[in-house]
Amino acid sequence: MSSFPADGAELERLRSLTGIKWSRDGGEYLAAWVADMDLAPAPVAVAAVQALVDRRDFGYNRHAAQQLPAAFSDWQARHHGWAPPVDELTLFSDVLHAIDMALWLHTQPGDGIVLLTPIYPPFIRAVEHGGRRLIDCPLDPDGWQLDRATLESVVDERTRVILTCNPHNPTGRAFRHDELLAIADVAEAHDLLIISDEIWGDLTHPGSPHIPMPTVSPQAAARTLTISAASKSFNLAGLRTAVAHMGHGGLAEKFAALPSHALGGLSTPGAEATLACWTDGDEWLDEVRRHLTAQRDHLAGRLADELPSVGFQIPEATYLNWLDLRPLGMIEDPTDRLRRHGLVVSPGDDFGPTGNGWIRLNVATSRPILDAIIDRLVQAAAAG
Ligand SMILES: Cc1ncc(COP(=O)(O)O)c(C=O)c1O
The missing domain is CATH 3.90.1150.10 (Aspartate Aminotransferase, domain 1)
Structure with a gap:
């Protein structure tokens, strides 16, 4: 190409x-x-940024910020059969920011956070830096499947969160429906927040569809923070734009109660490029x-x-x-x-x-x- x-x-x-x-x-x-x-x-992302340059248009963004939630919902519906309600979406500058903030708001030092290991290193740092407790749930090395019994066995009474990326970095697994359902069931049984980082969701190989965590069951949707971005799929990592679906009502309230600039502002090039990708990047x-x-x-x-x-x-x-x-x-x-x-x-x-x-x-x-x-x-x- x-x-x-x-x-x-x-x-x-x-x-x-x-x-x-x-x-x-x-x-x-x-x-x-x-x-x-x-x-x-x-190219659609490059053209969107180029248009900003041509117009010398570097002001605080309004256009893309207003349209991004609907564009994200449409993109997810077109590609993954999930149409998150637009009023449940929040814009972030990056996925890890949303994860750090969610852990900070939802847990206390000493609380347990389950990671499906081996795992993307910033997740380990996000847990350990805040004095939270890393609960290791190793994936089965023979195929990197999630074993329901292992997950059930590691959860203790101070476990508060299951944090995963779906698809999974570094193993490249696109979790099947039954594996995601195991996460949802264990979370339901122990009243856990699920954080599902779906930044890799668009980059699956033939025969392995991406299944968004909130589509697994209404219960899963109601306890999941799902985060995504166009940055991996369209190669925009430096532009800093992400979207989170606040399925978990309690967490959404904690985010809404933050000081108005705690989440930072939106990057105009990032928002415009992301909007272009989710509109015309298929x-x-x-x-x-x-x-x-x-x-x-x-x-x-x-x-x-x-x-x-x-x-x-x-x-x-x-x-x-x-x-x-x-x-x-x-x-x-x-x-x-x-x-x-x-x-x-x-x-x-x-x-x-x-x-x-x-x-x-x-x-x-x-x-x-x-x-x-x-x-x-x-x-x-x-x-x-
Ligand atoms: C699973 C996962 N989450 C998050 C990120 C980084 O996202 P962001 O740059 O938006 O924080 C990466 C980058 O490789 C990743 O692999």
Whole structure:
């Protein structure tokens, strides 16, 4: 596709960007770590920001802020069969802000928050920084399924929240209906808040639909804070715009009682770009999803041929791949070893203690760059 030119000019372009993915390490490294895509953002988003620039239109935003809740609801209905009521939606600058605030408002130090591990590292920090208690609910490593009995067994009387991302980062699982129902049932039985971070919801692979948590049951809808953004799907992470559905009435009241600027203001470029994506971004997203599935399959094929001992379950969603490098003898710190071969990945132990010897690899790039990334992985493995 045109967004992924297949020559070395692409690497030069990436290395000229100011975003953290390519600029942090610089030099000759290949960046396959943080969850940004290498393709240029969706043209509709670029056009929306360009229109602001052309009009010198950097004032406090009104237009997009007014329209975003309805656009989000329509987008969810079109893509995921969920039409959240517009008056239950709140705009945030980013997903993690909404999560931090929800934990802060809904829990006290010492309260338990269940995480489905391995898990996106900022969730661990969000729990631990506030003095809350991390309750570990490990996913079954044989397929990364959520086991209802495990979830039931970890909840204690001071548990207040189940915090998850659906689809799941780093395993790439798109949770099935029965798994989400298990979360809803356990939450109902213990009167827990569910926080469902659905930022990856649009980026599923064929055969693995995204199921929004509030669609699982009316009870689930009434105890879930669901948060989403266009930032992963359309590659807008720096523009800072997110939307939350306040299904949980008690939490909604606590948010509504906050001082008027506690949630910060909206970014005009972020809001306009997000609105453009949720209004007109469908076709572009289809093309990107096809590319990401092809990248996933290419990685899987080369691993099977060249590094068959690496532990790898084909992801159902995201462009992230969770790889067990322990069979290659990379037990202590695979990340350092890969870095010596010019490859930067996300270290598995950031995702919880069971991540030791694992890495998270981002394949949202061009095919030639993905091949170069895999070549470096193979070289590092051969070097022993
Ligand atoms: C599960 C998950 N939630 C949230 C974020 C970040 O969202 P934001 O930048 O809106 O805080 C990411 C980024 O990779 C993510 O993977």
